[in-house]
Amino acid sequence: MKKGTSGWRDFIPITKWLPSYDVKQNLINDIIGGVTVGILHVPQGMAYASLVGLKPVYGLYTSLFPSLIYMFFGTSRHVSLGVFAVVSLMSGSCNLRVTQELVAQNGTNLTKAEIEGISVDVVKSLGLAIGMIQIIMGLIKANYLISYLSDQIILGFTTGAAVHVLTAQLNKILGVALPRHTGMGKLFYIYRDLLNSILDDKVNKITLAASIAAIVILYIAKYHLTPALCAKTRIPIPYDLFLIVVGTAVSSYFAINSNYHVKIVGHIPTGFPSPALPDVSIFGKIVGDALAIAIVSVVVTVSMGKVIAKKHDYVIDVRQEFFALGIVASFCSMFPCWPASTALARTLINDNAGTKTQISAIFAAMVLTLVLFFIGPLLENLPTCFLSCIVIVALRGMFLHLTNFWTLWRISKYDWAIFSITFLSTVCLDVVPGLFIGAVAALLFSVLRIQR
Numbered sequence: 001m002k003k004g005t006s007g008w009r010d011f012i013p014i015t016k017w018l019p020s021y022d023v024k025q026n027l028i029n030d031i032i033g034g035v036t037v038g039i040l041h042v043p044q045g046m047a048y049a050s051l052v053g054l055k056p057v058y059g060l061y062t063s064l065f066p067s068l069i070y071m072f073f074g075t076s077r078h079v080s081l082g083v084f085a086v087v088s089l090m091s092g093s094c095n096l097r098v099t100q101e102l103v104a105q106n107g108t109n110l111t112k113a114e115i116e117g118i119s120v121d122v123v124k125s126l127g128l129a130i131g132m133i134q135i136i137m138g139l140i141k142a143n144y145l146i147s148y149l150s151d152q153i154i155l156g157f158t159t160g161a162a163v164h165v166l167t168a169q170l171n172k173i174l175g176v177a178l179p180r181h182t183g184m185g186k187l188f189y190i191y192r193d194l195l196n197s198i199l200d201d202k203v204n205k206i207t208l209a210a211s212i213a214a215i216v217i218l219y220i221a222k223y224h225l226t227p228a229l230c231a232k233t234r235i236p237i238p239y240d241l242f243l244i245v246v247g248t249a250v251s252s253y254f255a256i257n258s259n260y261h262v263k264i265v266g267h268i269p270t271g272f273p274s275p276a277l278p279d280v281s282i283f284g285k286i287v288g289d290a291l292a293i294a295i296v297s298v299v300v301t302v303s304m305g306k307v308i309a310k311k312h313d314y315v316i317d318v319r320q321e322f323f324a325l326g327i328v329a330s331f332c333s334m335f336p337c338w339p340a341s342t343a344l345a346r347t348l349i350n351d352n353a354g355t356k357t358q359i360s361a362i363f364a365a366m367v368l369t370l371v372l373f374f375i376g377p378l379l380e381n382l383p384t385c386f387l388s389c390i391v392i393v394a395l396r397g398m399f400l401h402l403t404n405f406w407t408l409w410r411i412s413k414y415d416w417a418i419f420s421i422t423f424l425s426t427v428c429l430d431v432v433p434g435l436f437i438g439a440v441a442a443l444l445f446s447v448l449r450i451q452r
Contacts (some may be wrong), residue, residue, distance in 0.1 A: 033355025034363025043240035066340035073324035076305035094289035129290035131330030138322030160426025162398035173211035175204025
């Protein structure tokens, strides 16, 4: 009986630590950490929606629900589930490809609202497929996947994906509308279209000037002012949120949408979305993408969770993380969310803010709820180029991994080759093929090492 009870409690970890929760020691820290992360969720959720091909409000939903569900089933006290650039990009690639196929099947006379509904259905189905795969991985004890995907594969893949993320923002900071491309080698077509738009003088000068100013200000504030301020306060200053507030105010005052044709966010609905079951009939079109995203999501979450857990002297259960992330993805597929994952920078900020337990997710959710019910409509005049600026500045950490081209060459030619092959495959082909090729390359090099 005790063994069965213990197993049940292991599957729902909150039942083990919540009864002994120390209010005096932890609550204030969890409130500060939760509110801090909740504030970060707002600009990030809205910004990364463009990578998925959805409106900014869907990013707020994706920031809200996953962390609340993870609180019950996850074993890391500090990881911050929500939008993550790489997973958002992978979800967007799948969404665009499958939506185009479904639109072609249903005819070309669909309205924008109908096409948007198809896109939402695609990402919901993708979320359910990911959740099912992760739960199956947990059942078959596929923990070895974590150790098999080496640091070189993950770094090469995420750095290559950062190139795709950056590229997806360029047309928005230039203020030009471009056709969206899918499939291998799509970056070459995107840069061709960008170059043609510049040569044809289609760039919106006001959008470009505002974007350059925003990027410079954000970069200086985040990477030069912040280190100096960290010594004085553990709570990070939400520069991204400040940019959104100031940008919205300036946009509203000067009516830049109507006067200068600068694109704005537009209507933001209030309240929570109604739950609805995802469409399982399109699983055949998304299973490959779902498998890749499922693996990436687990690897990133477990890797980050282990780093923070070691710092605070506790242990995360890797197998339980498969179940936790699978349940999160499956539950959230009933809402208009795209697949969530752990964001590296947001997790570090969550830790630095003093968070003690997963209870902080409740206070982060309160911030997002406040935005969804009351503040969202006030942001409708926000220029979308500012959201792209937030994404671009946040990529700095990923692009710093390019130094691995030099450091790994001196340390290990094998590791250098794995990193380089994964990076170049991801950039030149696409994110999913890049991850697959990197994994195959690592396997081949492992065989070569053994033979030598």
